[in-house]
Amino acid sequence: MPAIANPSLLILLHHHHHLRSRRFATALLPQTLLSLLSSSIRAPALRAHSTSSSAQTQPLSTDNARTGRSGSISSPPVQPDIAQKIDINPPKGTRDFPPEDMRLRNWLFNNFKELYCFEDRGNRRVALRPELTPSLARLVIQKGKSVPLPLKWFAVGQCWRYERMTRGRRREHYQWNMDIIGVPDVTAEAELISSIVTFFKRIGITASDVGFKVSSRKVLQEVLRGYSVPDHLFGRVCVIIDKMEKIPIDDIKKELRSAELSEEVIEELLQVLSVKSLEKLEEKLGTVGEALVDLKQLFSLAEKYGYADWIQFDASVVRGIAYYTGIVFEGFDREGKLRAICGGGRYDHLLSTFGGDDIPACGFGFGDAVIVELLKEKGLLPELSPQVENIVCSLDQDLRGAAAAVASILRQKGQSVDLVLENKPLKWVFKRAARINAQRLILVGSAEWQKGMVGVKILTSGEQYEVKVDELE
Amino acid sequence: MPAIANPSLLILLHHHHHLRSRRFATALLPQTLLSLLSSSIRAPALRAHSTSSSAQTQPLSTDNARTGRSGSISSPPVQPDIAQKIDINPPKGTRDFPPEDMRLRNWLFNNFKELYCFEDRGNRRVALRPELTPSLARLVIQKGKSVPLPLKWFAVGQCWRYERMTRGRRREHYQWNMDIIGVPDVTAEAELISSIVTFFKRIGITASDVGFKVSSRKVLQEVLRGYSVPDHLFGRVCVIIDKMEKIPIDDIKKELRSAELSEEVIEELLQVLSVKSLEKLEEKLGTVGEALVDLKQLFSLAEKYGYADWIQFDASVVRGIAYYTGIVFEGFDREGKLRAICGGGRYDHLLSTFGGDDIPACGFGFGDAVIVELLKEKGLLPELSPQVENIVCSLDQDLRGAAAAVASILRQKGQSVDLVLENKPLKWVFKRAARINAQRLILVGSAEWQKGMVGVKILTSGEQYEVKVDELE
Numbered sequence: 001m002p003a004i005a006n007p008s009l010l011i012l013l014h015h016h017h018h019l020r021s022r023r024f025a026t027a028l029l030p031q032t033l034l035s036l037l038s039s040s041i042r043a044p045a046l047r048a049h050s051t052s053s054s055a056q057t058q059p060l061s062t063d064n065a066r067t068g069r070s071g072s073i074s075s076p077p078v079q080p081d082i083a084q085k086i087d088i089n090p091p092k093g094t095r096d097f098p099p100e101d102m103r104l105r106n107w108l109f110n111n112f113k114e115l116y117c118f119e120d121r122g123n124r125r126v127a128l129r130p131e132l133t134p135s136l137a138r139l140v141i142q143k144g145k146s147v148p149l150p151l152k153w154f155a156v157g158q159c160w161r162y163e164r165m166t167r168g169r170r171r172e173h174y175q176w177n178m179d180i181i182g183v184p185d186v187t188a189e190a191e192l193i194s195s196i197v198t199f200f201k202r203i204g205i206t207a208s209d210v211g212f213k214v215s216s217r218k219v220l221q222e223v224l225r226g227y228s229v230p231d232h233l234f235g236r237v238c239v240i241i242d243k244m245e246k247i248p249i250d251d252i253k254k255e256l257r258s259a260e261l262s263e264e265v266i267e268e269l270l271q272v273l274s275v276k277s278l279e280k281l282e283e284k285l286g287t288v289g290e291a292l293v294d295l296k297q298l299f300s301l302a303e304k305y306g307y308a309d310w311i312q313f314d315a316s317v318v319r320g321i322a323y324y325t326g327i328v329f330e331g332f333d334r335e336g337k338l339r340a341i342c343g344g345g346r347y348d349h350l351l352s353t354f355g356g357d358d359i360p361a362c363g364f365g366f367g368d369a370v371i372v373e374l375l376k377e378k379g380l381l382p383e384l385s386p387q388v389e390n391i392v393c394s395l396d397q398d399l400r401g402a403a404a405a406v407a408s409i410l411r412q413k414g415q416s417v418d419l420v421l422e423n424k425p426l427k428w429v430f431k432r433a434a435r436i437n438a439q440r441l442i443l444v445g446s447a448e449w450q451k452g453m454v455g456v457k458i459l460t461s462g463e464q465y466e467v468k469v470d471e472l473e
Numbered sequence: 474m475p476a477i478a479n480p481s482l483l484i485l486l487h488h489h490h491h492l493r494s495r496r497f498a499t500a501l502l503p504q505t506l507l508s509l510l511s512s513s514i515r516a517p518a519l520r521a522h523s524t525s526s527s528a529q530t531q532p533l534s535t536d537n538a539r540t541g542r543s544g545s546i547s548s549p550p551v552q553p554d555i556a557q558k559i560d561i562n563p564p565k566g567t568r569d570f571p572p573e574d575m576r577l578r579n580w581l582f583n584n585f586k587e588l589y590c591f592e593d594r595g596n597r598r599v600a601l602r603p604e605l606t607p608s609l610a611r612l613v614i615q616k617g618k619s620v621p622l623p624l625k626w627f628a629v630g631q632c633w634r635y636e637r638m639t640r641g642r643r644r645e646h647y648q649w650n651m652d653i654i655g656v657p658d659v660t661a662e663a664e665l666i667s668s669i670v671t672f673f674k675r676i677g678i679t680a681s682d683v684g685f686k687v688s689s690r691k692v693l694q695e696v697l698r699g700y701s702v703p704d705h706l707f708g709r710v711c712v713i714i715d716k717m718e719k720i721p722i723d724d725i726k727k728e729l730r731s732a733e734l735s736e737e738v739i740e741e742l743l744q745v746l747s748v749k750s751l752e753k754l755e756e757k758l759g760t761v762g763e764a765l766v767d768l769k770q771l772f773s774l775a776e777k778y779g780y781a782d783w784i785q786f787d788a789s790v791v792r793g794i795a796y797y798t799g800i801v802f803e804g805f806d807r808e809g810k811l812r813a814i815c816g817g818g819r820y821d822h823l824l825s826t827f828g829g830d831d832i833p834a835c836g837f838g839f840g841d842a843v844i845v846e847l848l849k850e851k852g853l854l855p856e857l858s859p860q861v862e863n864i865v866c867s868l869d870q871d872l873r874g875a876a877a878a879v880a881s882i883l884r885q886k887g888q889s890v891d892l893v894l895e896n897k898p899l900k901w902v903f904k905r906a907a908r909i910n911a912q913r914l915i916l917v918g919s920a921e922w923q924k925g926m927v928g929v930k931i932l933t934s935g936e937q938y939e940v941k942v943d944e945l946e
Contacts, residue, residue, distance in 0.1 A: 118591030121635050128601075148908065150894065158631070162594050180894070187873060187894040194877070198884055304874030305881050400660060401777030404667070408778050411671060421623065421653070421660040435621065 114161045116171075128160035131365055132177040133323075133350065140181055141356035149182025149359065159367075169339060170369055179363030184348070186294045188362050189327045190301035192344060196331060196366065197307040203371075204380045207307075210341060213314035214298065214329040217345070218291035219281065220318065223272050227265045235322040237261070241273065242320035275315040294327055319343050323350045327362065333374055341374065342366035391438040393420040393429050395445040403444045406454060410442075410472060433459055442472070587634045589644075601633035604838055605650040606796075606823065613654055614829035622655025622832065632840075642812060643842055652836030657821070659767045661835050662800045663774035665817060669804060669839065670780040676844075677853045680780075683814060686787035687771065687802040690818070691764035692754065693791065696745050700738045708795040710734070714746065715793040748788040767800055792816050796823045800835065806847055814847065815839035864911040866893040866902045868918040876917045879927060883915075883945060906932055915945070 117127035129135060132155055140151065155177045162171055178195055180188040193212060200210060220241070221234055229237075240255045249270075256266045275281050278299065282292055295313060302308045311329075319328045326346030333341065344364025352358045375381045390410055394403035400421075407419040418436055420429055433441055443455035448466055456472075457464045590600035602608055605628055613624065632648050651668055653661040666685060673683060693714070694707055702710075713728045722743075729739045748754050751772065755765055768786060775781045784802075792801045799819030806814065817837025825831045848854045863883055867876035873894075880892040891909055893902055906914055916928040921939055929945075930937045 116593065120589065148905070152891070183894045185895060187877075190877065191892060191894060194881065301874055301877055304878045306878070401774055404660075404663065404774055405777045405779070408667065418625070419664060421656045421664060422658060432621070 114163045116160045116162050129157075130161050131159055131321075132157050132175055133179070133321075133347070133363060133365070134354070136177065136179055136363070137350050137354050137356070137361075140359070140361075141351055141354055150188075151179070151181040153181070154178040167338070167373060174368040176366040176368070177363060178366075179361060181361045182359055183362075184360035186298045186327060187301065188360075189329070189344075189346060190298055190305060192362060192364055193302070193311065193329060194305045194307060196342060196364065197305075197310055199366075203375065203382075205374070205378070207309045208334065209374070209378060210310070210331055210333050212311040212329050212331050213317040214295070214311050214327065215313065215315050215317040216291045216294050216327050217318060217324050218289065218294065218326055219272060219285065219315055220269065222285055222289045222291055223269055224265070227262070227268070229261060229265060233259055233261070237269075238318045238324070239320060239322055241269070241316075241318045244273070244316060273316045276313060278313050281313065281315065290326075298327060319345055321345075321347075323347045323353070325349055329364075331366075333377075335377075337377065338370050338373055341370045386436045387416075388418050388436050388438050389416045390440055390442055391418045391420065391429065391433045391436070392442045393424075393426075393444065395426075395443055397423050399444050399446060399449060402449050406442055406444055406469060406472070409469060413473065587636045589633045589635050602630075603634050604632055604794075605630050605648055606652070606794075606820070606836060606838070607827070609650065609652055609836070610823050610827050610829070610834075613832070613834075614824055614827055623661075624652070624654040626654070627651040640811070640846060647841040649839040649841075650836060651839075652834060654834045655832055656835075657833035659771045659800055660774065661833075662802070662817075662819060663771055663778060665835060665837055666775070666784065666802060667778045667780060669815060669837065670778075670783055672839075676848065678847070678851070680782045681807065682847070682851060683783070683804055683806055685784040685802050685804050686790040687768070687784050687800065688786065688788050688790040689764045689767050689800050690791060690797050691762065691767065691799055692745060692758065692788055693742065695758055695762045695764055696742055697738070700735070700741070702734060702738060706732055706734075710742075711791045711797070712793060712795055714742070714789075714791045717746070717789060746789045749786065751786050754786065754788065763799075771800060792818055794818075794820075796820045796826070798822055802837075804839075806850075808850075810850065811843050811846055814843045859909045860889075861891050861909050861911050862889045863913055863915055864891045864893065864902065864906045864909065865915045866897075866899075866917065868899075868916055870896050872917050872919065872922060875922050879915060879917055879942060879945070882942060886946065 115127045115130055117125065120126050135157075136153070136155070140147070156174055157177065158172065159175050160172050163169065178192060180192065193214075196212075200206075217234075217238060220238065221231075224234060224237065225231075236259050237256065240252060240259065243255075244252055253266055253270075256269070257263075261269070272281075272284055275284060278292070278295055281295070285292055299308070299311070299313070302311050317328055317330055318324075319330065324345040325348045328343075328345035330343040331341035332338075342364055344362065346360070346362040348360045349358050350361065372381070390407075392403050392407045392410070394400050403419060407417045410417050418432070418438065420432075424432075429441065432438075438459055440459055441457040443457070445455060448454055452470070453466045453468050454472070455464065456467055588600040588603055590598065593599050608630075609626070609628070613620070628650050629647055630650065631645065633645050635644055636642065651665060653665065666687075669685075673679075690707075690711060693711065694704075697707060697710065698704075709732050710729065713725060713732065716728075717725055726739055726743075729742070730736075734742070745754075745757055748757060751765070751768055754768070758765055772781070772784070772786070775784050790801055790803055791797075792803065797818040798821045801816075801818035803816040804814035805811075815837055817835065819833070819835040821833045822831050823834065845854070863880075865876050865880045865883070867873050876892060880890045883890050891905070891911060893905070897905075902914065905911075911932055913932055914930040916930070918928060921927055925943070926939045926941055927945070928937065929940055
């Protein structure tokens with residue numbers, strides 16, 4: 001049943017074999033150049049500070065005009081007050097930084113150290129994209145209401161980070177990205193993790209090789225709110241806590257203190273982060289918060305999907321990206337030799353930071369480097385040999401054109417052909433046929449060709465016969 | 474038959490549907506960052522000039538130690554004299570520019586105006602690759618003698634040019650690249666053009682829509698040699714002549730004069746360039762030169778392949794890339810509305826400019842922008858609708874886990890599934906099923922589920938039945 005074609009997807013589609021049978025559309029995100037919002041970089045720091053600290057007094061807006069969904073989208077982000085924005089414009093060429101912009105700025109600045117960024121000839125500050133989600137967010141906003149929700153899209157795209165190279169970490173890698181846009185329930189996160197588990201199973205990885213650590217940022221949020229820590233500090237605290245396994249705990253504490261957290265909050269945070277079971281978490285947080293409700297539902301769904309043995313609760317997982325708002329998860333190798341294999345989470349407020357309406361969303365990124373290390377480690381790298389149906393060769397320089405004609409005929413019938421383009425001895429041809437795993441050798445010799453025939457040798461059985469060119473199948 | 478796996482190709486493979494059935498291996502060229510050979514940029518101009526002009530007195534070296542092939546590889550490039558290179562090193566941190574390096578430098582400088590180039594944090598001058606061939610050349614040199622020749626590789630990669638945007642010309646595009654490395658004969662060019670013709674036919678483009686203009690750079694080379702113009706001017710002259718249809722003829726003449734060509738040579742060149750048939754070319758050049766031998770063989774092979782009506786000789790085609798040495802071709806739309814659709818040629822000396830041994834090679838680049846314009850123009854853009862085998866939905870919020878289990882079972886059997894993740898009315902589910910072209914709807918209802926069954930509705934026929942979950946196929 002033909003529908004309207006989407007020309008921009010036509011030639012750009014990358015088929016990823018393992019993903020084919022899932023109900024996810026491919027969205028290729030061709031723009032690798034990420035605009036760095038240069039105006040925000042030049043804005044006066046003082047204004048930014050005063051605005052972002054005053055934001056905590058603004059009312060929380062949880063209603064979402066576009067989708068009509070409100071209940072399950074929780075804060076922290078504060079919606080900009082539209083009327084105020086129109087009345088009180090910042091001086092020309094400068095910008096205010098409401099919390100959602102400030103979070104984006106923080107995210108950008110945190111990434112600057114690792115970004116491939118430069119100025120183009122039009123004096124725009126651009127960078128090679130470090131990940132795909134912001135590009136996806138922009139695409140969704142651009143498509144607007146013409147795409148019915150939910151969207152379930154995946155893309156495999158190249159990403160760049162300028163950083164120290166370590167095992168499974170290069171400056172350039174491919175990332176498989178999968179996102180569900182428009183579903184507020186954790187059924188979406190459960191579906192995403194299910195996709196990754198299906199992928200793992202297909203490539204031979206089991207639950208004894210890898211697992212997923214799962215938590216929710218709402219855990220931290222509930223702790224911070226319990227101590228009346230302002231919401232705008234939330235993203236910053238998450239980014240600090242994500243460094244827990246990379247830098248000494250005293251440095252973490254120092255950074256948390258500089259984020260204006262009291263000793264009491266810091267101690268409570270660190271205690272909560274050490275929790276490794278939902279039962280203990282319930283003791284800590286009580287039963288009413290969204291964090292626990294979401295997590296319990298996710299673990300219950302995991303059982304139904306059949307991947308309960310792959311996932312475990314671990315409050316220390318927060319992920320390093322500022323825009324996550326709910327469930328976060330990361331795939332890890334159980335031997336603990338490698339970096340995180342993949343990671344994802346819910347980002348219900350990313351779209352508004354790009355100027356769109358908020359739509360509930362979640363997704364994950366899965367790089368190609370660490371998984372290949374793991375497959376090597378486990379001896380699971382497949383042996384992929386070249387395969388070709390025919391190798392076609394003329395026995396005589398004058399018959400090269402005839403061999404080309406035979407190749408053409410076979411290709412028109414959908415057969416793959418390696419046409420020998422040079423004068424080579426038969427010994428060489430047999431050697432090449434073996435190397436490319438050719439199934440049969442078609443020999444174009446003078447006597448046969450005059451009868452409109454060619455010689456065929458089935459290379460697996462050694463069987464040999466002559467056949468009319470028209471009858472070659 | 475398993476052979477040694479090539480891990481670096483494992484996850485990175487991009488399958489391009491139209492190319493699948495050909496005997497071409499996919500080589501993905503992941504490095505989009507092109508090193509700009511920063512040392513050469515900083516080298517003193519005077520040394521460069523004196524070296525490149527003295528190069529014309531060096532003997533031509535046509536022997537190729539690696540491949541043992543010599544006869545059919547013609548000049549112009551001059552092999553660096555190894556002994557001399559070891560004795561007379563340029564001052565530390567500076568470099569000489571033998572002709573092959575100079576050509577590369579010219580090519581780079583010509584591209585600077587259009588390159589996305591910048592300095593990275595390690596102070597390396599890098600650029601986003603404008604095309605794939607130099608990356609391929611580097612890969613071939615790196616693989617060295619471990620890959621048996623000939624190589625027949627293709628890649629689909631992203632390329633960037635910072636330039637004025639016009640129809641079918643963007644700053645970022647995907648390019649299908651196909652190369653044959655190790656075949657000195659024009660059988661290789663014939664095979665490349667055959668691949669493009671096969672592709673055109675598959676997407677519905679005919680010989681009345683597009684054609685190929687074919688020539689050989691050896692035509693110009695023979696004219697220049699006839700007038701004793703030094704070989705090192707050859708690449709520069711080609712680049713000037715490529716601008717013929719873009720800038721006024723008087724400017725072309727001015728540029729040719731500044732390349733030290735006499736009026737007589739310029740007039741002769743312009744005359745030869747206007748030749749549109751092999752017969753006329755033979756009158757001009759005589760029968761002995763390689764240009765004519767190559768071209769005649771190519772046209773003869775085209776007849777055997779069955780694409781003679783797609784190609785025509787046109788001496789004005791030289792292509793804008795400095796490194797071509799022999800046959801050059803470009804695909805064009807016969808209505809003359811669009812830019813070149815694709816282009817390619819022989820580049821027997823590119824590898825030595827990267828420090829490798831020369832290996833005969835040819836290839837083409839085919840961007841995704843112009844062909845899509847042409848397909849639109851001809852009404853040939855296919856309508857590609859989403860397709861999914863099953864849409865699975867629970868009739869009751871409590872049965873969401875059950876629906877997830879059903880989705881899991883179907884996916885394990887290789888079926889594609891769109892799982893409804895929210896509570897939606899059946900009307901919504903049917904609408905979505907129609908939009909994604911789902912073949913059947915699986916409904917998970919309470920009464921059936923208690924019997925271990927689900928409801929199935931075949932959406933094309935309207936047929937409805939219940940089936941045991943285990944028996945779902």
